[in-house]
Amino acid sequence: MLRDLGLEGSGSDDAVYRFLIAHAAATESDLARALAIPATVVTRAVSQLRDLGLIVVEPAVPASTSSPTEHRWRAVAPELAIGPMVARSRDRLRRAEDAFLELVDAYRREHTASAASDLVEFVEGRAAQAAWISRLESGARRSIDVFQTGRNLVVPVAESIYEDPPEPEPEPEGARGASAGFDPLAEPATAHHDGVRYRVVVDTDFLTEPAAIRALDERLALGHEVRIVDDPLAKLVIVDGELGMIQVSGSASVVLRAPLVVLGTQLFETTWRHARPYFSDGTQISTEDRRVLQLMLAGLTDAAAASQLGTSPRTIQRRLRALMNRAQVTSRVQLGWHAMRNNWI
Known part of the structure; x- marks a missing residue:
């Protein structure tokens, strides 16, 4: 949990913090007994949580008439301790995305076509973009990272990431820009690369699309990891951290190669850390x-x-x-x- 918030922390730190969230206060001895972990581990966790400002000490009370006093620790309300950090992270994420797209645009304007082709390639039209995404997916060896949104439907990630690339079709005059109606939520096939880790971040706009929940459940069934953010995303696909594709307008995307793909990778990792899981084990409700x-x-x-x-x-x-x-x-x-x-x- 703490790592998802961008904080340093271990599983023991998480366990101690969750216990204090659910209880009024506890001593280190109480924590060790309740969580069945060594006292030395509890001491380190308490020190870490205190330094992060997540817990505070209450006045010391005697453990017994003859033993030394023990501090009782209580959790600081998450909206006070964590809320400001989440808000700052969202601001940093917005700035990172703006800077990323600005760099892509600046490179396109300032470099010649021959030089730019070594780093980026502009892809226009529905069929061309779908074919490129399918090409990226089929060449993946280790990982596929995806931003999916319902706000802009030009790059059909949820469909093309599973399907063979479509045969190129000539686009009618004036058709470019009208391709936003291409459905990104078509039923996925069962194809899946063994050994390739799929991570997908979706935004609120995606959740308003028809059959969004079904599409996410199918991803989970295939072993994909899914998280959710509240802020709108730009469509992005990164493969093996080496090659990517990002949508830059309503009718065009950019294929990113090294070193520019590093910006896309950093943007994804920052977003992933601060997104909330779509589904997790151990939940107490249906x-x-x-x-x-x-x-x-x-x-x-x-x-x-x-x-x-x-x-x-x-x-x-x-x-x-x-x-x-x-x-x-x-x-x-x-x-x-x-x-x-x-x-x-």
């Missing part, structure tokens, strides 16, 4: 309730969430009310905080 929470946190209306899950807005409202009662909160904002604190999402 799969259906977790999907409802994911869509609520992504900002979808009850009607939009119901459409994604094939149910009614009233059912969505009933599930959320039941979760609020379970969490003993009175608003959806409070429910969201409770869900994040208690590993419901």
